[in-house]
Amino acid sequence: MARTWLTVPVQWHSSREFSSHMDGLTDEEVAFIHSKWRNWYSVDWDYGQTTVAFFCAGIAWLLVLNVIFRLRSRFTSTTPSSSSPSILDRLTAACRYTVASQFRLKAFGWYSPPLAALIGVAGMFIFVMALVLGTRPYYWPKDAMGHSMPIATRSGWISIGIMPFMIAFSTKVNFIGLLTGTSHEKLQVFHRWSATFMYITSLVHTFPFIVMSIRHGEMVETWKTDNFYWTGVVALVPQTWLVFMSWGFIRNRYYETFKKLHFAAALVFMVFLFLHCDWTLTSWDYFWPTLALYLLAFLVRIFRTLYNSALGLPASLESSTSSKDGTDSDSMLKLTIQTPPRVKWTPGQHVFVRFINLGVHAFSSHPFTVASIPRGSEAGNNNGDGQLELVFAVQGGITKKLAGLVKGRPAKSVRVWVDGPYGGIPGKNLGEYDSVYLLAGGSGEPSDRVCVSFTLPLLMDLVRQARSSSLKCKHVQFVLVARTHDSVAWLEDQLAAAIEVGFVVSVHVTRENVSTDDHYATDKLKKENDVSENDQSSNGSVDQVKESFGPSVGRPNLPVIIQKACQAHSGSVALAACGPDSFMYDVRNAVADCQIAIADGYGQCKDLFLHTENYSW
Template identity: 55%
Template sequence: MFLPYHTNTTVFTSRSTCPSSCLLVLLFSMGLIWLKYPIQWHSSRATAYKKNLTPEENKLITSKWLSWYEADWDYGQTTLICFCVAIACGLALNVVFLLRNRSSPGPASRQRASIIDRVTAALRYTVARQYHIPLLHWYSPPLAAIIGVAGIFIFIFALSLGARPYQWPNMAMGHSPPIATRTGWISIAIMPFMIAFATKVNWIGMLTGTSHEKLQVFHRWSALVMYITSLIHTFVFIVQAIDLDEWEVQWKTNWYWTGIAALVPQTFLVFMSWGYFRNKYYETFKRLHFLAANVFMVFLFIHCCFRLTSWDYFAATAGIYFAAWFARYLRTTYNTAFGVAATLELLPDNQLLKLTVHIPPRVKWSPGQHFFIRFLNAGIHVFSSHPFTVTSLPSDGHMEFIFGVREGITKKLGDMVKGRTSVRMRVFIDGPYGGLPASLGGFDHVCLLAGGTGMTSTLPVLSHLLKDTDKMNLKTIDYLVAVKKRETATWLEDTLVSMNANGLTRTVHVTDPDDQSGLLKDGGSEDSSLSEQKAEQAYSNTKLVAGRPDLPALIKEVYKTRSGRVSIVACGPESFLYDVRNAVAECQLVLLDGYGECTDLYLHTENYSW
């Protein structure tokens, strides 16, 4: 008898922790009563030929794309090949861009954009272009990610719906409808890639040059694709059981119950991962998400019950996830052992916190990278780690983090230091992650844009560029910061003082109308509140502007007036990055047409959250 099976996918966030071994052991022990005996790793591949069928019906059930006993090869392996080819294409593009970044000549050797420049501009247009739906307060992923997700949808549903029939015309041909069989194998074959998209130590990211947080879009949409195929897989069996008047009997059968047991937590995982719930109730979401993922994986494992090669996909999934987890664990233990000392203090504007971590010299990172920090004396928050961008460089001898006080862990830390000069604590650090995938040393011009605490990501990049100017081809550096209150940027004063001798362009926009007294829109400053000597020296060569920056106009001006290779690095809230992305996308179209002084325009963005 062809027993149906239900497959789903799991949804792990980039910040999830290792599954609880006790929970897994308990659930698996309970699930042994539902496994068929004797337990094997693979089931046999008996012939599908049946004596009670006509030759045409036997030919149909043994043909490629319809044979139950070859469905794992036809659909599972085909899905694996599709994802592997997509990753290989990403690897090839990453290698080409890295080689181009190292070898591309500057404006001295050519003034016009070449064919390679135009092709690159077309590809980078898709990476930059973004869409916004104001009614839903939703900012889309970049166009390149949308194309990638659309490709997944098209391929999966073409594979699911391509072969016919969807149901057997004769029940003697099998109790597992072809469309249910194929969608089950497609779902389970995506599972290893689903997990690979989600891990912090990200194997796909290493190959494609993409940081783990930027792969979250594929993690979430893959979950939705697998959920849809799982529903198709399930509902086809339900409809068939109702038609045969077997629903009540099948519902009471162990194999069917475990399929439903896997589908229920999978439904929770998908729907509760929507941005509204995930962002608004993140701490609660993460704990429930973790618990539901454990339950789902155990019951799905039991439900598959070693049919054909189904458990091979669980082995691959476990290998990918636990290899990434152990890599993180070993690196964190090597870098911080049983925790390192840190000092937390509140900055003058009472909205920013500075965490100084005293790390051993062996801990290294690059400008713009972030670490996950676990605070050992933060109450319930000790059970989770949170990402923060490093604002210092390894040469500074310490690790410094600047971050705003909002909700969750940052509110807890703000309450701890309130009314005190500083607080000493111990932390675990996990990282580094992210950062710039390409060196900025080969560019002629760099433009750094920061919105609010986006300063924490762009400032170390700026410091690094200024320290190594002699080793680079840089001709100009533009640095723009937009802050709500002027006091927010006061912690930049020491850095701004050191920048005065470098002749770079610095602009600070103050966006709060109540905090713009004395600021002239032409860039002058008459504000006596910064009359101290350090502040005067810091801002002596800095343009202070009242109001929000016109980012599209600024980027277009940079594109029109800078010749050669230009790089733009931006970090800020979604609306800030939306303006930057689309302005760069428009410039890419101009470059694609062969106009403008710029021959290469590179964009790198960092988000507040993912």
């Protein structure tokens, strides 16, 4: 028998009319199955729309918080610092505590998302489970009450209700991020968990139908004649793949393969889910906003890329050696892209680069943090023209392919499309805070410079502001942790420029004969480093600074540095940090402790801002 794709004639919605008489049921039983939360003919309103309302309410709440925090930031930047934190300052610190605080399972090397993300995910889980399990019965006590089990029906509609938001959380041009002031990569945790909850409800939707069909001896015949069954199973297969292959230990290790198969599996899943819904009630209405959100985000990316890059931007790829003997010991590459004035970016942002003349790699784009400030910024005019520099480690996939292009040659010319920029530090400019701390941590791997590519342009932008006398910040400190002395040699000119304008620079080199455990916690330190120890600060010439500059040996005590920073400054303090998981764990929880002190009204500083960048994608 030929398979049917859709029930014909195809309509947008199915009928809500039901029989006025049901054999074998009493009037009370008829009224019961037609009551709210149990009526099959209004279940899309009861469960699908309720799910949509829940997600919209959460996004609206975050929008309100974003507006309040932005208005507060603008207000505090124009008013003198008070002696103690205000009520709004303390409430802000309490919210920021959840954004900073993090947990870990040391035995498994697992680091959780921030507490705020865990609260959001837990809220989603509680809502979904309460909606699935809150109404009884789960199965009809009589077959005459219906062939669709209540728990299966409601779970299906909850899945459909989650779908638009699951897709919206995933896009690079992210409309939820625009509303909430959050960069797209920080919303990926909600994309993955909403997809997981959608998968759970899909299983709850599927199994009761299979169990009942087997129990009644109808499974084989139903599979042959009912398109709902086979389209549902075909949709469930790629959905299973999408969920299990997206776990971090698989995704991060095989990212290039994961990315290509992820899109292919997602396409198969969406097509067969569309066929499975088969215009039941208003099920197709959930696909149109999903498609609109994704296509609009995709088209914005395409048009912006073509506008900024036209037929491709010329770029120069070169090997960036870091050892004194000239060998490429750290396996780093530098990509310098010549950009027209219309390409604009700010320090701390990242872009997606597509290499046009690199064979199969031209079909995918790759994220890189921008390691330079716009050329116009040096003169105080941020017009975005000049050279966009990307510095990255050679690992696997595209970076290994790029390394092969420059092997044995000084440089290689390529053409690229640039999509972006994205991310960056939200709110006011770092230079408007009273004190700024830039923290960059290396892992002891060839990717030591990855973290620096985020913090370095922030540092150079502050140097530019100091030279133009537009810097309001009273204290700037740059803390860098690297593996060897050689791995920081390439930063000599930039660090010297920072020292020349009066910034504090602390470079900590981990000794090569110490344990390979890269955790920076206090229990791993042989001594506590005072915030002022080994700081190099001078107002002399650049040459004099270079001669006097020398990194200190040993890991810094990050909690002590952060705590002293909060105790030493009574105004506003901003921290921007990037590094491996252990490094960020110490930074986050030290900041969380300080936020608690501010929320309690005992903090010395009244405004502590933390921005973190992902060490790996």
